[in-house]
Amino acid sequence: MEFNLSAGAFAAEQKFMPLDGKTVYDVMILGGGPAGLTAAVYCMRKGVSTAMIVKRVGGQVAETSGIENYMGYRYINGMELAEKFREQVLQFGIAYEEGPGVRSVEQGAVKKIALDDGRTFSARTIIVATGKSWRKLDVPGEDEFLGKGVAYCATCDAPFFAGKDVIVAGGGNSGVEAAIDLAKIARKVILVQFLDNLTADRVLVDGLGRFGNVEILLGHEIKAITGDSAVRAVSAADRKTGVRREIAADGIFIEIGLVPNTSPFRGVVDLNDAGEILIDCACKTSAPGIFAAGDVTSVPFKQIIIAGGEGAKAALSACEYLLRDAAR
Amino acid sequence: MPLFDDKVKNQLSDILKNIRDKVTIVYATQEFECNTCRDTHSFVDEIAALNPNIGLEVYDFVKDRQKLEPWKIDKVPAIALLDKDRSDTGIRFYGIPGGYEINSFIQALIETSGRREPLPDALAQRVAAVKKDVHIQVFISLTCPYCPPAVSTAHRLALENRNIRADMVESTTFIHLAQKYGVQGVPRIIINETHSLEGAHPMPAFLDVIEKL
Structure with a gap:
């Protein structure tokens, strides 16, 4: 039996403090993935007063089973790496809180950060490192059947589809990985891909090809998810002919990539066409004193090691800004 | 073979130093233990061995039905946590808290022991x-x-x-x-x-x- 223990979460020597609504922090870091946590270490070492609001430690890293391209570790499990990052942050007396979501941010010499739970905090600079979350299909039935056949996490929910017919939406890496997980236990897996080819890595596509119970439907767009108390069918249209077909299924796993978590920052910082926060090579956004790092930004290639490096850069830029600000 | 390898065992015993007051694990199982009952039994045995402030009481779902009655345990394997006064916390784990769930189990032990951040x-x-x-x-x-x-x-x-x-x-x-x-x-x-x-x-x-x- 495996135990995915987050040892760091329980460390006795944690020094972090609760966030204080009356303090004006030098830096407020939003997000606790590799970018945010690296930024925190840099800020604390620089000696600026730092606060950090984290929705989920590790972000996408914590959901990844195995990581083989983060230097220093030939192989490490995602949860373990995330915990190591966090441990390195919590040795400092940083103001730290886990759980709450950010509602909005107000620009100014002192910036205001409003949380979903109604509290407000202030800081001279902000580092946005809120990452990305699952992209939705945006079709009828998707919200209605969430948890009743509509799923986004194959490792979490695959066991409920043993012996059943299930659809996977998406032919990228996450879609093909989900299809492989499901093919091991489901009766039948139908992978529906929008494009005319699978875009997943070759090793994954080859892996999927070894299963006899997988059907692949290319060039189709999912239009609706229907059912009664649970999902019963999915309607998909051929993108060339427009012909629609009903595919009977007990569930659908939606694995069509990610969207940046930028809703609290709309109208405050400029975004690109993909909805990512536009930054320059020093992690500056269009708003003075607001910096951004990691997957939420326009920087190409979403990788742990890149996000970490960007977090360091954003922290150093923020510290530089504070120095200049103080000199003025 | 133990459920916890040395690495996990060492990490757990470190973490469990945070235990403040005594916590009692009530474990309910049945005479002919199902597979997961056996694993859960090893699990609570190994956890309780890690810290002297963790007590363990094992009950049989059939024979000890009367003793289990006040805790409203209606299926096995079941784990209930009692605080330092042996008062029921209302915390239950039905099935083994393995995989990621080890984290919620450890957190429940530590919080039951009296070490917890106050709520806002x-x-x-x-x-x-x-x-x-x-x-x-x-x-x-x-x-x-x-x-x-x-x-x-x-x-x-x-x-x-x-x-x-x-x-x-x-x-x-x-x-x-x-x-x-x-x-x-x-x-x-x-x-x-x-x-x-x-x-x-x-x-x-x-x-x-x-x-x-």
Whole structure:
């Protein structure tokens, strides 16, 4: 039996403090993935007063089973790496809180950060490192059947589809990985891909090809998810002919990539066409004193090691800004 | 063979140094132990061996039915946590808390032992105001990284207010129960049979539902 223990979460020597609504922090870091946590270490070492609001430690890293391209570790499990990052942050007396979501941010010499739970905090600079979350299909039935056949996490929910017919939406890496997980236990897996080819890595596509119970439907767009108390069918249209077909299924796993978590920052910082926060090579956004790092930004290639490096850069830029600000 | 390898065992015994007051694990099983009962039995044995402030009492679901009665344990394998006064916390784990769920188990032990951050005032007042009997069941799978926070939130509610009971239910061990509640994704949170939440939610979302009961 495996135990995915987050040892760091329980460390006795944690020094972090609760966030204080009356303090004006030098830096407020939003997000606790590799970018945010690296930024925190840099800020604390620089000696600026730092606060950090984290929705989920590790972000996408914590959901990844195995990581083989983060230097220093030939192989490490995602949860373990995330915990190591966090441990390195919590040795400092940083103001730290886990759980709450950010509602909005107000620009100014002192910036205001409003949380979903109604509290407000202030800081001279902000580092946005809120990452990305699952992209939705945006079709009828998707919200209605969430948890009743509509799923986004194959490792979490695959066991409920043993012996059943299930659809996977998406032919990228996450879609093909989900299809492989499901093919091991489901009766039948139908992978529906929008494009005319699978875009997943070759090793994954080859892996999927070894299963006899997988059907692949290319060039189709999912239009609706229907059912009664649970999902019963999915309607998909051929993108060339427009012909629609009903595919009977007990569930659908939606694995069509990610969207940046930028809703609290709309109208405050400029975004690109993909909805990512536009930054320059020093992690500056269009708003003075607001910096951004990691997957939420326009920087190409979403990788742990890149996000970490960007977090360091954003922290150093923020510290530089504070120095200049103080000199003025 | 022990369930915990040396690395996990050392990490756990380090973490469990945070235990403050005595905690008693009540473990309910049956004479002819099912596979998961056996594993869960080893699990509680190995945990209890790690710290002198963790007590363990093992009961048989059939023979000790009367003793189990006050704890309302209705299926096995079951774990209940009692505080330093042997008072029932309302915290239950049905099925083995392995995989990611080890985290919610350890957190429950430490919080039951009296070491916990106080809730923000406004939240504490809302929790204290719950006067009805509330039964929260959080269905999980052991491979779900989002599940432990949902379980811990439910358990914390139980710890703060004795009108609230909170169960972790491992969906594949109690497949019929999972089917009864139409669980097809985890975490799925059932509150008093009548209300439900999909996914991991923060404490205010639990309270929003509880206040409507």
